[in-house]
Amino acid sequence: MDSSDLAAVWLTLKLATVVTLLLLLVGTPVAWWLAHTRSRLKGVVGALVALPLVLPPTVIGFYLLVAMGPDGPVGRLTEALGIGLLPFTFPGLVIASVFYSLPFVVQPIQNAFATVGERPLEVAATLRAGPWDAFWSVAVPLARPGFVSGAILGFAHTIGEFGVVLMIGGNIPDKTRVVSVQIYDHVEALAYGQAHWLAGGMLLFSFVVLLALYTFNAGWRNPA
Amino acid sequence: MSAEIRGKFRVDRGNFSLDVDLALPARGISALFGPSGSGKTTCLRAMAGLERAPGGFFAIGDTVWQDDARGVWLPTHRRALGMVFQEASLFPHLSVRGNMAFGQRRTVPGADPHRLAEIAELLGIAALLERMPPALSGGERQRVAIARALLAAPDILLLDEPLAALDARRKQEILPYLERLHGELSIPVIYVSHSPDEVARLVDHLVLLDGGRCVASGSLHDVLGRIDLPAVFADDAGVVVETTVAEHEADDLTRLEFSGGHIWVSRRSEAIGTPLRCRIHARDVSLALVPQTQASILNCVAATVVNLAATATPGHVLVKLDVAGNPLLARITRRSAERLGIRPGLALHAQIKSVALLA
Secondary structure (H helix, E strand, O other): OOHHHHHHHHHHHHHHHHHHHHHHHHHHHHHHHHHHOOOOHHHHHHHHHHHHHHOOHHHHHHHHHHHHOOOOHHHHHHHHOOOOOOOOOHHHHHHHHHHHHHHHHHHHHHHHHHHHOOHHHHHHHHOOOOHHHHHHHHHHHHOHHHHHHHHHHHHHHHHOOOHHHHHHHOOOOOOOOOHHHHHHHHHHOOOHHHHHHHHHHHHHHHHHHHHHHHHHHHHHHOOO | OOOEEEEEEEEEEOOEEEEEEEEEEOOOEEEEEOOOOOOHHHHHHHHHOOOOOOOOEEEEOOEEEEEHHHOEEOOHHHOOEEEEOOOOOOOOOOOHHHHHHHHHHHHOOOOOHHHHHHHHHHOOOHHHOOOOHHHOOHHHHHHHHHHHHHHOOOOEEEEEOOOOOOOHHHHHHHHHHHHHHHHHOOOOEEEEEOOHHHHHHHOOEEEEEEOOEEEEEEEHHHHHHOOOOOOOOHHHOEEEEEEEEEEEOOOOEEEEEEOOEEEEEEOOOOOOOOEEEEEEEHHHEEEEOOOOOOOOOOEEEEEEEEEEEEOOOOOEEEEEEEEOOEEEEEEEEHHHHHHHOOOOOOEEEEEEOOOEEOO
16 A cells, blocks of 8 residues: 555545544434424435435535535535635535435434333433433433444445545545545556555455444343 | 312313313322223323423412413423333333432432432332342332332322233232332322222222213212212222221131221231221122121121112112211112112111222
8 A cells, every 4th residue: 555545544534533423413413303203394304314325426426516516505605604615625525425424324313212212201301301411311321322323334334435525526635535536546547456455445344344333233232 | 278289181182182170189199090091191191291281280289380371381300290100111221229319319419328228228129229120020110110209309299000011919019119108108199090909909089080081089988989970990899998907806807997887807917906998899798678697798787878879780789878977889689679678868787798908
């Protein structure tokens, strides 16, 4: 592996970490709302959150590119705020990845909240815990498996993204060139040896992550 | 009148509606009793603020928790209540001690650790404090839930069929603790149940609910003694009599005394002077115009007929009797009633075939 490979690995890890943290922050309230609401909008919001599961990444990337571009609503806003345009920058990549990985974080947390149900929260209320208190002292600890699954899946999925990155981030070393793009470059250049190192690393990483996830979940369901 | 619990709730949910206006004593155990779907749990949840009954009112004495006419509504977590749900709803991520301290910590800052130990002792769970909820039996879990509710320093204890999910043996394991609470607690308890046995054993005040309406409300003796109520306990019509252990006799019988006379039962272990609640089913009481000395039935008390009513059992009538101020019900055939000329005011003798002791 040369220095550009290492830079790509470093950038990928940085991207996945930032995106996972943001997703936990953004996804938790969305998951909570979806798990508890009786609103008719639930179906619409649930479908929107799930869209990245079925859409080709290029479609998501395309619309985000348009929206964040100089003529898009987001682009105009960011320019008016003096931030400049987001496509082909690291923050742009972060925003695109948040959308792309949203269902992988929201759905496990939503399921976990739904499994916890209303009853423990009612019990907490009868024991003088206000809603915020009950959320932290009861809902979050009981939904822990969902948070762990969501974080792991969100992280791993962001590491593995390719299409969205290519559409929104291009291929700029140290800024937007992540591992998957680097592998693509190596293959294009017929540098199979280097591609093997990175591809093998990704394969091993993904397997270990999923293994950890399933072991953890099995252990949670059958406490010793 | 201020030391009273008032609850006025209307809930309309299409196929179910609740419309009650309750006044309950601020002491002792009050039961909300009725078949499933009668609205008793909804009523309890409305008291706790877990169910929003628009336009409702709920107050314990002068403490108003809901008065929608004046825009008063306290969310559940601001109400000084303790609640025990049908299924043990312990927090699985906390130990027994952690569960018990959950409400206590939030009510009394710097809570006295002795209080926790004391309540644990009262409910017989002192040895379980470090266990996790999955390692407890159903009965133990429910006792922990009661202890947890008590530690939150409630002004009222709401019990939603706390024994319904337990088998008969576990029930027997918890009932003595509930009776003990009855003796030691100074706060009112609202007990939701559909079990006549639990009600007869524990309760002081009885509210009958049916189809979301309050059918009767009064002291246990008064309500059980009413014969105009549509099959209150169905086949289980009967009264509860408060007796005292008077004498243990040589032939293995114990004599129980009440204001209307004596009842002999199989030898009891209780000491003389111990109060004992007996349940006498209407089907176990027969009537005679003259005292029967030539019969095997031992228990016979002088009674006066108050009135008669039809029962759900074909060919039978329910006779309400007065035994020196105690109500007693007898279920006899219509034919016998006519043959004996049973009418209000008639003095006769009630033979009690068997007595269920509630302790």
